Amino acid sequence: MREVAIVGIGCTKFGEMWDKSFRDLFIEAGLMALADARVSGAQIEALYGGNMSSGIFLEQEHVGALIADYSGLTANNVPSTRVEAACASGGLALRSGVIAVASGYHDVVISAGIEKMTDVGAEKAMDALAAAADREWEAAVGATFPGLYAMMARAHMHEFGTTREQLAQVAVKNHYNGSMNPRAQFRNRITIETVVNSPLVADPLRLFDCSPITDGAAAVVLVPAARAKEFTDTPIYIKAAAQASDSISLHDRRSLTSIDATTVAADRAFKMTKLQRSKIDVAEVHDCFTIAEIMAIEDLGFFEKGAGGPATIAGETAIGGKIPINPSGGLKACGHPVGATGVKQAVEIVEQLRGDAGKRQVDGAEVGLTHNVGGTGGTVVVHILAR
Amino acid sequence: MTVPRFWREIPNRYNLVGTKCENCNTYYFPPRTICPPCRRKGLIREYAFEGSGEIVTYTTIYTAPETFTKITPYVLAIVQLDEGPKLTAQIVCDPSEVKIGARVRSVFRKLGEDGPDGVIYYGTKFTLA
Numbered sequence: 074m075r076e077v078a079i080v081g082i083g084c085t086k087f088g089e090m091w092d093k094s095f096r097d098l099f100i101e102a103g104l105m106a107l108a109d110a111r112v113s114g115a116q117i118e119a120l121y122g123g124n125m126s127s128g129i130f131l132e133q134e135h136v137g138a139l140i141a142d143y144s145g146l147t148a149n150n151v152p153s154t155r156v157e158a159a160c161a162s163g164g165l166a167l168r169s170g171v172i173a174v175a176s177g178y179h180d181v182v183i184s185a186g187i188e189k190m191t192d193v194g195a196e197k198a199m200d201a202l203a204a205a206a207d208r209e210w211e212a213a214v215g216a217t218f219p220g221l222y223a224m225m226a227r228a229h230m231h232e233f234g235t236t237r238e239q240l241a242q243v244a245v246k247n248h249y250n251g252s253m254n255p256r257a258q259f260r261n262r263i264t265i266e267t268v269v270n271s272p273l274v275a276d277p278l279r280l281f282d283c284s285p286i287t288d289g290a291a292a293v294v295l296v297p298a299a300r301a302k303e304f305t306d307t308p309i310y311i312k313a314a315a316q317a318s319d320s321i322s323l324h325d326r327r328s329l330t331s332i333d334a335t336t337v338a339a340d341r342a343f344k345m346t347k348l349q350r351s352k353i354d355v356a357e358v359h360d361c362f363t364i365a366e367i368m369a370i371e372d373l374g375f376f377e378k379g380a381g382g383p384a385t386i387a388g389e390t391a392i393g394g395k396i397p398i399n400p401s402g403g404l405k406a407c408g409h410p411v412g413a414t415g416v417k418q419a420v421e422i423v424e425q426l427r428g429d430a431g432k433r434q435v436d437g438a439e440v441g442l443t444h445n446v447g448g449t450g451g452t453v454v455v456h457i458l459a460r
Numbered sequence: 461m462t463v464p465r466f467w468r469e470i471p472n473r474y475n476l477v478g479t480k481c482e483n484c485n486t487y488y489f490p491p492r493t494i495c496p497p498c499r500r501k502g503l504i505r506e507y508a509f510e511g512s513g514e515i516v517t518y519t520t521i522y523t524a525p526e527t528f529t530k531i532t533p534y535v536l537a538i539v540q541l542d543e544g545p546k547l548t549a550q551i552v553c554d555p556s557e558v559k560i561g562a563r564v565r566s567v568f569r570k571l572g573e574d575g576p577d578g579v580i581y582y583g584t585k586f587t588l589a
């Protein structure tokens with residue numbers, strides 16, 4: 074197996090992009106990544122596109138061919154593959170590209186994530202997201218996606234004494250970080266009061282506990298580490314690309330207060346790198362809801378089980394804290410175009426490790442981690458990146 | 461969901477019929493045709509659950525898709541049946557009455573409907589015992 078490096082990154086602004094289509098978003102992110110890597114279209118050997126639900130959002134499938142076509146790659150008949158694992162589609166597209174390069178099948182590969190969510194109304198978007206759960210035995214009886222995470226929040230509060238304010242602080246911190254990210258959907262700073270006074274969506278989760286509906290795309294250029302310096306002076310190396318599955322339904326899980334697939338994927342990733350958890354300088358984790366970030370920092374092994382809430386309130390996950398979490402603003406403030414999120418996380422970590430993250434830079438970051446969750450934990454992808 | 465897709469599972473949805481693996485005595489609801497620990501050694505039979513259980517966790521849903529908008533807010537829970545398996549279901553009660561550990565009993569109820577002229581869905585909900 075060959076080591077793989079990221080030599081180029083691109084990411085659109087995240088938000089409600091009324092004037093941009095699915096293909097526009099992909100092209101924008103893809104061209105940025107190519108320019109960053111100083112790669113021409115003719116050098117690209119394969120394309121992996123993470124996308125959750127173009128079928129429901131756009132009534133368009135076969136988007137692998139679509140993105141290859143509109144980025145001008147059909148001239149070389151470049152193989153282009155759509156990858157889907159609900160909200161972990163982007164992370165899985167990245168891992169698919171890494172495997173393609175590591176195996177020696179391809180040398181220059183684009184891994185991208187794209188989601189165009191705002192062409193449908195909020196109710197339709199909500200129904201599309203519910204497709205990440207078990208349609209027949211969760212959604213059909215009235216479960217919504219926020220409702221499933223609300224049940225995890227309730228169980229976590231019951232078991233560990235996690236508080237309403239601790240949940241809210243996740244959103245407060247992520248909005249603060251987002252205010253320093255020019256790509257973020259929300260750049261306004263909020264307070265705990267903003268969160269606890271926002272409307273209930275699924276008790277105990279309120280509107281400001283939830284990540285938004287977002288349009289956006291992100292892309293990275295992958296090459297064998299041995300060739301990285303041909304493309305850039307600042308390659309970022311992929312030290313681990315791990316993935317784990319679990320039951321699609323929340324009710325079939327061993328635990329309702331941990332996401333086991335996170336623990337397993339993280340264990341696999343750390344085993345590959347032979348690194349201790351304490352070596353991670355910065356992480357982008359899957360905060361689709363505030364409770365999800367608290368569970369993630371525990372399940373990844375950064376904090377003991379039950380210590381995630383208190384650590385968040387104490388500022389240990391803020392930029393400048395013990396382990397800065399979601400400097401991009403996370404899914405909550407940067408936005409959550411579901412299929413793009415996993416790739417955006419890698420773009421953010423690459424910027425952090427290059428020292429290019431501007432006001433939200435984590436000082437001296439050398440090793441970073443990304444954590445991308447599909448559904449309520451049926452799929453988890455963890456990457457570890459290093460300078 | 462489409463009519464055939466719902467109709468196919470009516471015995472399961474109306475009467476809480478799941479499955480049981482006779483090889484390892486594990487009960488499944490929703491029904492499974494493969495017992496994960498036993499796989500090909502498993503011996504799957506239909507099993508009608510007693511309908512008693514306990515609330516493991518819950519939420520009150522305030523924002524719901526179209527099928528359920530008429531009944532918001534409603535209580536949704538994960539219920540562990542006395543035979544062992546856990547399932548997701550609505551609890552017919554006031555949001556202030558529900559708590560973790562509460563005993564519940566299954567009841568046959570209307571679940572939701574696809575608009576004023578659409579299909580009406582029935583299935584199993586639970587009441588506080």
Ligand SMILES: [Zn+2]
Nearest residue numbers: 481484495498
């Ligand atoms: Zn069995």
